[in-house]
Amino acid sequence: MTSRPFEGINILDFTWTATGPGTLNPLAFYGATIIKVESRGRFDALRSLGPFKDGIPEPEHSYAFAYSQAGKRYNITLNLSQPKGMEMIKKLVAWADIVADSYSTGTMERWGLDYEGVKKIKPDIIMMRTCMHGHTGPLSKQHGQGFILTALSGVDALISWPDRAPSGAYGPFTDYIAPQFNTIALIAALDYRRRTGKGQYIDQSQHEAAMQVISPLILDYTVNQRDIAPCGNRLSYAAPHGIYRCKGDDRWCAIAVFTDEEWASFCKVIGKPALTEDPKFATLLKRKENEDALDKLVESWTGRRTAEDVMKLMQAAGVAAGVVSNAKDMAEDPQMKYYNFFVEREHPVQKKIPFYHGPGFRLSDETYEVGRSNLLGEHNDYVFTKILGVSDEEFAGLVAEGVI
Amino acid sequence: MAENNEGMLSPYRVLDLTNERGFFAGKLLGDLGADVIKIERSEGDPARRFGPFYHDIPDPEKSLFWMGLNTNKRGITLNIESDGGKAIFKKLCEKADIVFESFNHGYMESLGLGYGALAEINPRLIMASISGFGQHGPYRDYKAPSIVLWALSGQGYVTGDADRPPLSTSYPVPYFFGAMQAAIGALIALYHRAVTGRGQYVDAPALLSLAWAVGSDPQGLWLNDKTLVTRSGRYWPRPQPRPDGTMGYVNVPLTYPCKDGGVKFFPFVEEGMLPSTNGMTKWAIEEGFGTEAARTVDWSTWNWQAVSQELVDDITGCFARLFMQHTKAELWEEAQKRGVQLYPVFTAEDMLNFPQLSIRGYWEKVAHPELGDTITYPGAFTQLGVGSCRIRRRAPLIGEHNEEIYINEMGMSRKDLVFLKQAGDI
Numbered sequence: 124m125t126s127r128p129f130e131g132i133n134i135l136d137f138t139w140t141a142t143g144p145g146t147l148n149p150l151a152f153y154g155a156t157i158i159k160v161e162s163r164g165r166f167d168a169l170r171s172l173g174p175f176k177d178g179i180p181e182p183e184h185s186y187a188f189a190y191s192q193a194g195k196r197y198n199i200t201l202n203l204s205q206p207k208g209m210e211m212i213k214k215l216v217a218w219a220d221i222v223a224d225s226y227s228t229g230t231m232e233r234w235g236l237d238y239e240g241v242k243k244i245k246p247d248i249i250m251m252r253t254c255m256h257g258h259t260g261p262l263s264k265q266h267g268q269g270f271i272l273t274a275l276s277g278v279d280a281l282i283s284w285p286d287r288a289p290s291g292a293y294g295p296f297t298d299y300i301a302p303q304f305n306t307i308a309l310i311a312a313l314d315y316r317r318r319t320g321k322g323q324y325i326d327q328s329q330h331e332a333a334m335q336v337i338s339p340l341i342l343d344y345t346v347n348q349r350d351i352a353p354c355g356n357r358l359s360y361a362a363p364h365g366i367y368r369c370k371g372d373d374r375w376c377a378i379a380v381f382t383d384e385e386w387a388s389f390c391k392v393i394g395k396p397a398l399t400e401d402p403k404f405a406t407l408l409k410r411k412e413n414e415d416a417l418d419k420l421v422e423s424w425t426g427r428r429t430a431e432d433v434m435k436l437m438q439a440a441g442v443a444a445g446v447v448s449n450a451k452d453m454a455e456d457p458q459m460k461y462y463n464f465f466v467e468r469e470h471p472v473q474k475k476i477p478f479y480h481g482p483g484f485r486l487s488d489e490t491y492e493v494g495r496s497n498l499l500g501e502h503n504d505y506v507f508t509k510i511l512g513v514s515d516e517e518f519a520g521l522v523a524e525g526v527i
Numbered sequence: 528m529a530e531n532n533e534g535m536l537s538p539y540r541v542l543d544l545t546n547e548r549g550f551f552a553g554k555l556l557g558d559l560g561a562d563v564i565k566i567e568r569s570e571g572d573p574a575r576r577f578g579p580f581y582h583d584i585p586d587p588e589k590s591l592f593w594m595g596l597n598t599n600k601r602g603i604t605l606n607i608e609s610d611g612g613k614a615i616f617k618k619l620c621e622k623a624d625i626v627f628e629s630f631n632h633g634y635m636e637s638l639g640l641g642y643g644a645l646a647e648i649n650p651r652l653i654m655a656s657i658s659g660f661g662q663h664g665p666y667r668d669y670k671a672p673s674i675v676l677w678a679l680s681g682q683g684y685v686t687g688d689a690d691r692p693p694l695s696t697s698y699p700v701p702y703f704f705g706a707m708q709a710a711i712g713a714l715i716a717l718y719h720r721a722v723t724g725r726g727q728y729v730d731a732p733a734l735l736s737l738a739w740a741v742g743s744d745p746q747g748l749w750l751n752d753k754t755l756v757t758r759s760g761r762y763w764p765r766p767q768p769r770p771d772g773t774m775g776y777v778n779v780p781l782t783y784p785c786k787d788g789g790v791k792f793f794p795f796v797e798e799g800m801l802p803s804t805n806g807m808t809k810w811a812i813e814e815g816f817g818t819e820a821a822r823t824v825d826w827s828t829w830n831w832q833a834v835s836q837e838l839v840d841d842i843t844g845c846f847a848r849l850f851m852q853h854t855k856a857e858l859w860e861e862a863q864k865r866g867v868q869l870y871p872v873f874t875a876e877d878m879l880n881f882p883q884l885s886i887r888g889y890w891e892k893v894a895h896p897e898l899g900d901t902i903t904y905p906g907a908f909t910q911l912g913v914g915s916c917r918i919r920r921r922a923p924l925i926g927e928h929n930e931e932i933y934i935n936e937m938g939m940s941r942k943d944l945v946f947l948k949q950a951g952d953i
Contacts, residue, residue, distance in 0.1 A: 128719035141742075153715055168797050173832070174748055178768030180832060186751070190743030238912070257910065260886040266799050270763070270781060271870045274791040275881075279782065279872045281697045282686060288789045289872050290694055290760040291782050293685040299740035303707035304555070304908045308535075308916070310714040311559045315535035315914070317721060323535070324912030331889050334878060335908045336551075336703045338595035343579035344875035345903040346591060351874045353697040356674065359578075364674065366683060366692045373757060375693050377678035379670075443670035445678040447693045450749030450756060453681040453738060461664030464735055465746065478746035483704065483736030484655075484712035487642075487728035489719065 127154025128489060132313065135219035136160065136196065137236075139167040141269060141295060142253050142329060143225035144191040145302030146309065149482050151194025152491035158215060158506055159196045159497070162203065166499055176473040183472040183498055193479045195494025197502035197510075200527055203234050207526045212236070214511050216244045220316075221309065223251040228263040238324045247322040249312045253305055257328030267329060269295020276300075276333035277340065283353035300336060301329035362410035363389075363421045366447055369430040375447035376425055376433040383407070388440040393424040468495035503527050534560015535914050539624040539717065542566060542616075543600060544607070547574035547699070548733075549629030549657035550596035551706035552713070556625070557599030558908060558916050564619070564932065565600040566607070569953060571925040581898060587925065588897070594922045598893070598904065602923025603932050604953050607638060611952035618937065620645050620652055624726075625713045629657040629706075632667045642728040653716040653726040655709040657702070661732030671733075676701040680737035685745055688760035704740065705733030748774065763793065765831040777836050780843050782872065785850040789872035790858050792846060796829045803868040810865055811845040814852070821845045879903075891918050929953060 129150050136147055136159040151157050161167055169191055170182035177184065202208045212234070216222060222241050224231050231237050231252075238250045252258055255267030272295065273279045279291035305327055312323035334341065343349045356365040361381045369376050380386050383399075383406065390398040398404060403413045410417055425433050430446040437444035446452060454465060454477070462485065467477040481491045507513040507527065521527045537560035543553035544566050557563040565572075575587035582589070606612035617640075620626065626645065628635055635641050635656075642654045656662055659671025669675075674695045677683050687694025712729035720726055748754040748766070754774045756764075761782035767775045782789050794804040804826045811817050820841040850858060855871035862869035871877060878884065891906035907916040933939045933953070947953040 126722060128715050128722075149711055149715070153719075165798075168799070171797055174744060174752075174766045174774075176751065178766075178774075178832065180830070186743045186747030190747065256883050257887055259910075260883045262883045266803075266868065268793070268795070268800075268868060270793055271791055271868060274782075274789075274870045274872045275878075277873060277875065277878065278696075278700075279789070279791070280874050281700075282694060283697070284688070284691065284694070287688075288761070288784045289782060290686065290688045290758075291789075291791070291872070293682070293758065294742045294744070296740060299736075299742075300703075300707075303704075303711065303736075306711050307555055307707070307714060308559070308909045308911070310711070310718055311535040314714070314718050314721075317718075318538070321913055323914075326910040326912075327908075328883075328887065328889075328910075331884065331887070331905070332908050334905050336700065337698060338905050339579060339592040340698065341875050341878065341905055342591040342595045342902065344879065346581055347579060347583060349579065350876050351697075355697070356692065356695050358674070361672070366674070366678065366695065368692065375678070375683070377674045377683065377695070379672045379674050381672070438669045441670065443672045443675050445669075445671075445675035447678040447683040448681045449684045450681065450745035452684075453741070453746065454750060456679065458660055458664045458666040458679070458732075458734060459738060462661060462732065462735060464738060477750045478743070480735075480739055482712070483708035483733075483739060484729050484731040485661075486712055486716060487730075488723075488725070489715070489727070 129153050129155035132156070132221065133219045134158070134221040134223060135215050137222070137224035137226070137231065138253070139225060140169050141191050141298035142301045142305070143223060144194070145299060146251065146253065146305035147223060148194035149306050150309070151196060151494060152482050153489060154492070157194065157196040158510075159198050160212070160215075161198065161200055161499055163200050163499060164202070189470065189473060189476050189496040190478060192496035193481070193493055195492060196497055197506050198497035198500060199503050199506045200500035202526050205524070205526050207521060207524065209234070211507070211511065211521070211526070213244055216241050216248070218510065219245065219248065220313070221249045221251060225253045227254045227256075227266055228258050242322065247316060247320060249309070249316060249323045249325070251305060251309050251325045251327075253301065253327040253329060255329050257331065258326045269298040272297040272329055272333060275330050277337050277351060278333065280351045281337070281353055284355045285353055289353070297329060297333040301327065301332045304332040304335070357414065360407070362407060362414050363417050365418055365421070367418070367422050367425040369425050369433055370428055371430070374430045376430040377445045377447060378421060378425070378433070378437060379443040385442050386410070389437070389442050392436050392440045392442065466493050468493065470495050471498060500527065533914055534558070534916060535911070536561040540564065540622060541625045541627065542619055542623045543627050545627050545629040545657060546572065547577060547592070548702040549627055549706045549709065550574070551703050552627045552655065552657060552710040553600060554596055554598060555707070555710050555908065558918075560914065563600040564928070565597055565602045565923055566605045566616070567602060567925060568606060569604045569926070569951065595904070597922035598918045599920055600923055601920070601928040601932065602926065603929050604926040606952050607640060609950070609952050611947060611950055613638065613640065615952065616640065617645070617648050620648050623649070623652060624717060626652065626654040627657065627709060627713070628654070632658060632662055646726060649726070651720060651724065651726050653713050653720065653729065655713040655729035655731060657705045657709045657731050657733070659701070659705070659732065660734050662730045673699040673701045676733050676737060680734050681741040681745060682737055685741065685756055685758055687758040689758060693758055701733045701737050704736040705731050708736045767832050777831065777834060777839050779839055780847065783847050783850045785853055785855050785858055787854045790850055790855055790869055791872060792867070792869040794826065794843070796826050796831075800868065801826055802866050806865045806867040807846060807869065808842070810861070810867065811849045814849050816845045816848045818842070818845055893918055893921050895921055897924060926953070
């Protein structure tokens, strides 16, 4: 048996909230060893964010925190305001190949753990820093917030009906975009270090990363001075193209018809093959012109059927359609089940947590390992005595002095 | 210093067969220095028909969709369906590290160019397929445009206003998730290849990473409490367990209308965010919009699980009335002075005018000699200490690097090139 891809790669994880863990989880899935540093006074902010198991707002009850920590980690608590805490953290930097943090400028600096600081301890260290505005410029000290980033990066402007103020993204959507760029940079840095012996400093502005996705829309502005114009569920080169009400309470199905061939199939499925001859809908151009009437016609058919039936009938006829899945549908979805997307892990406090997940891809020759979120300081004993070689006596002292 | 102009991935070659679903994967590796060769059919990639277009001229060489997503690639034309074209593609695979493709399931196999066949030519080769639903499972042959993926991934149900149908994005966001995941998978395979000596195959269905991006609440609340999270538009409902064990919610506005658009603000009460929330409250009071509730609130002891909807409406109503008196630029400026984390809902114009981005040198001016123009692009996706992540070349014109690659690098003659063109192979 060969080694795991990141076997032997050690990561010292100062990140918190969602983007940092999202960056590191793929490395954990494939064998990296991660030590997550928290302190009892200042733990991961997601631990204070609900919803909470049994409605109890305690750090070990947060679903948000549990969800973010799908990659296996060791969790330690360390008080960095104490000299012995700093001594320990420096040993951990020396142990690490990668130091990662997601604070705005100031926090790591205060501990002397900015890039210059960690490089002194380990010259070929890779430091991955991610925050809302990056670590240079006048806003580098601003605390980040995923909900704000969806506004800054254009995501909110693009999730909007044309006739009213933006509905915006559900949740901190960019917290799931930004980490993917970081993971890419981080693996490239590991490969670069393996080849050249050189470390790396990665300074991600989550704002800059998220905007990459809409680069063509930004070019439309810089070239044509045309700004982002949301169009609800419609698309300029398809009709029908929308999300249509189906039978049942709050049940919906997306349908998208691009070509005349698909239109003919669609008409056949709804039992009105003659509709292809109707001059109001015969061509894409006409369908776009009469789109309101078209949408009514679609809904008069979908409204009498279940979303599942609509999807299956349409897809069987070669027309794109998909149920608007709620959480129950997602948990039961045959495609996600096929890929074993959601996996259950037993958590010491929350018991069965059924929504852990692996990576968004599958490798042909490598399995991935999904972990579970950790309790605060769950691995203090193991990390300090086994990894750092602290004696049992000294460990007891560190606990007694409140360092750990 | 030569090293500093190169990227971290400069020794590697990527063959990019993707269509609009997958351009982004190769682009990101190109940004980090990989030699990415975009392979198009002889008349140009079909996605060159997607707008917006340069000065609204609908020409395959003027698609801004193409230009924005294919920077840092060289471009050749090659017909991978003809025998001659296949032979050339296989020859290219001998010296390539990664192949990206995003055709419908089974297409590459039908050409005899599936991963198995290509790995026989070059066992070190990595191939990554970007798709909507994946290469396996019951949906693999389902049609998967963006809106369908958005729906099935769970994003649609939670997105949009409560009084209207679920809402999709006005931009094909889902496939960017698939492409980024393919890039991550390919890099893991590449990193591991240094140990194993062998490449492998990466299956990147956009569905999975999009489902991940729905986040913890919908899955957590359904599986543990049998509560279904639905769309709430500009409100962020905070859960409140009721005494009988069921879950109630308090609706808190997240996006507010202002004079000329929208602004976002949320009164977070976590330690680091308290100054922002206190600052916002003080601001509303100072401008005369404070109520008794706003004047007496103590955010440091605030508990979202215990507060009443009336109290939330009262205090956020003060913010809302203040916002309606100002433009997003005015609000943004004052918020910064006061340390309040309020942000306008940006459109492209706001992004271009945002000082932080210019100060960090985000925008890159890229020369387009073929248009006699210079165009401003979003630049690096990350800043690096060593080596660069930047735009080294604009997106290729159709067949722009045919001579460079076929003649200079593969050793063909000009006569060969003429023959291949006439035979329909390139």
